[in-house]
Amino acid sequence: MSEPEKTEPGGPRIPIRQLDPRSLRGLAHPLRIRLLAALRHHGPATASQLADRLGESSGATSYHLRQLASHGFVEDAPERGKGRERWWRAVHQGTSWDPSLFEDEDPGTRGAVNVFLHEIATLHAQELNTWIGTMRDWPGEWASSADLSDFTLRLSARQLRELDEKVHAVINGYRDVEPDEDATKVRLHLHAFPQRSD
Template identity: 40%
Template sequence: MTEKQTQEKTPTPAVSAERVLDAGALRALAHPIRVQIYDILSQYGAQTASSLAERLGESSGSTSYHLRALAKHDLIREVRDRGTARERWWERPRGMVSLGDPAVMRTPSGRAASQIVLTETLNRRHQQLMEFVSRGAEHAAGGPWEETPMISTATARLTAGQLGELAAEISVIISDYVERYRDQNGDDVRPVTIRADIFPLPD
């Protein structure tokens, strides 16, 4: 087998289809509690209104209301084969989500909704990072997770094209791992957040 033939048979990592949120879905998501609910479903899998209420310090009536608002725009969906009429389970559909609909971003309301979603998401990510720094490293000490976390910052001087190439390569690696291990379970498996912050600095 030639090198060319080998390369042709190498599978390309699967990349989930991206959903670009329209104005209605973006407005439905643009609420601090709904962003947190959406993020919890993304990170920890299916939840009930009660389990979300416990995590968020809210009432189950409040989380039920926000779940219905998210479901109305297909941001989440009910897990049909799980739960009862009184205790429904909800999950986030698979796939990447983008806030970058050009038509939506051209309107003041669209930009405002996008800003709320981004701000709340990044606030939650930063809170999780700081909680890990203050407590998580201690919990991992001496165990199999002690040497695995990575918190790194680097600076390079790149052109816009090189920045795009770097972002694309990292995206492929992340998507490959997500697709391979998304449904993995086991006593030694835990949710892991993967962050990639790549952007030009101001002049």
């Protein structure tokens, strides 16, 4: 079942799933997170196709797709299926947090938060390493246009939230831009976190 669309700051309406303790526990498994990411990034697929892409057995992908479906993250894509072939698609194109998840004292929820965040960080690192390993396969203008930067600022929690909202607004503003003829899919990662000074 699809949730209502939400407006990202400065951007058009895109379907976003807000995680609560129950849905987070349903998603917080490394393979489920990778399956959902693959469906979001590459579009509908069968369990066998996803197994090939992720180096897993089709039995494992099939089981975890059904678990994702029971929590409303994926659904059938019947228009793609032929015969007994079952196609799956992501219900939402993004995920947002209920801030209370970080304060939840339930051990199951705390463990799910850790699994989810570590797996997302791993996926981001894998995507970045793939780009670094293959960037010479791209025309030179792509290598010079891509970015791998880091910054250190002194901010309060309020200022960090404000900065995040402004950066998200700039990024989402590009959803409505008419793509150039040579446009391709571009991934952007945003990491912002406090660090002790000692």
